[in-house]
Amino acid sequence: MSVEVREIRLHGHNVTYRSGGKGPVLVLLHGIAGSSATWQEVMPALAEHFTVVAPDLLGHGQSAKPPSEYSLGGFATSVRDLLAVLGHQRATMAGHSLGGGVAMQFAYQFPEMSERLVLIASGGLGKEVHPLLRAAALPGAEWALPLLCSRGLRGTVDGIARLAGRAGLRTATDVRELWRGYLSLFDAEARQAFLLTLRSLVDMGGQRASALDRLYLASNLPTLIVWGKNDPMIPVAHAEAARAALPMSRVEIFSSAGHFPHLEEPLAFVRALIDFMQSTEPVSLDRLKLRELLRGQSDGVPPGESVESRAS
Numbered sequence: 001m002s003v004e005v006r007e008i009r010l011h012g013h014n015v016t017y018r019s020g021g022k023g024p025v026l027v028l029l030h031g032i033a034g035s036s037a038t039w040q041e042v043m044p045a046l047a048e049h050f051t052v053v054a055p056d057l058l059g060h061g062q063s064a065k066p067p068s069e070y071s072l073g074g075f076a077t078s079v080r081d082l083l084a085v086l087g088h089q090r091a092t093m094a095g096h097s098l099g100g101g102v103a104m105q106f107a108y109q110f111p112e113m114s115e116r117l118v119l120i121a122s123g124g125l126g127k128e129v130h131p132l133l134r135a136a137a138l139p140g141a142e143w144a145l146p147l148l149c150s151r152g153l154r155g156t157v158d159g160i161a162r163l164a165g166r167a168g169l170r171t172a173t174d175v176r177e178l179w180r181g182y183l184s185l186f187d188a189e190a191r192q193a194f195l196l197t198l199r200s201l202v203d204m205g206g207q208r209a210s211a212l213d214r215l216y217l218a219s220n221l222p223t224l225i226v227w228g229k230n231d232p233m234i235p236v237a238h239a240e241a242a243r244a245a246l247p248m249s250r251v252e253i254f255s256s257a258g259h260f261p262h263l264e265e266p267l268a269f270v271r272a273l274i275d276f277m278q279s280t281e282p283v284s285l286d287r288l289k290l291r292e293l294l295r296g297q298s299d300g301v302p303p304g305e306s307v308e309s310r311a312s
Helices: 043-047 072-086 098-109 131-136 141-148 157-166 172-184 188-199 237-245 266-279 287-298 307-311
Strands: 004-010 013-020 025-029 051-055 091-096 114-120 223-228 250-254
Touching: 004 072, 013 043, 013 072, 025 043, 025 072, 025 098, 043 051, 043 266, 051 072, 072 098, 091 098, 098 114, 114 266, 131 188, 141 188, 223 237, 223 266, 237 250, 250 266
Parallel strands: 025 051, 025 091, 091 114, 114 223, 223 250
Antiparallel strands: 004 013, 013 051
16 A cells, blocks of 8 residues: 655644555654654555554654744644644554654543554653663753764764664664664754753653653553563663553563564564554543543542442
């Protein structure tokens, strides 16, 4: 099934996205310093079964990079607006790394539009994150990054590979994607967007944004969690944290993969995602149910037990 790269204008900014297929809507959200290109190997197979939409998030890829708010909430709202323009009312949200955080935020902000949740080496499930990202979030990075992205360093593939090895990135895919992300930062606007995004999520202590305290709101949402066992960026232990918060979730650990399981084991990833989509029923959390869950939490009622049943 063919997948096309398209462009629309939202709120005065160009937004690039890939789309193809027909059937239930599946949205694919990339990680930080990435783009929708990360999905190009798996999208044709997925488009055989679903309507697949993969945007370049604002500040990433070929989309506009304005001096704007680069927060999870801002990204989620932009995805909502893109789906509205395309005429899609509901979707399964799948996100890798940063995109996983956006997917969870989308489910929180727009529960009536969320049918399922797929978290792939997702951010927002624990403090731990690779030291490279913590260092990039430090004050002064805005001065250091232009030096690291100077013309003279652009061809230092071997140097980047050695750095990646010392940083614990062992798989060829992790090293390649680190290099691809590094090259994207040669553009000054992309660097600014990268820093604004990163600093909204990470500080020297690790990940600042956490979804664990609100994941109970997704307890009825069919959820697939995919991780690489050898992930050096976000530890696989975070998959277990998500499973604990979402007891009904399905977890797939790819034993030979790092931070990009959808790239390192694309066939296994596609099979797992198709099986998940086809073996689960879409769920839409209406505002009344959301209110009940929130009231139950504030009243000390365990998720899944209604306020009314506790009162009786």
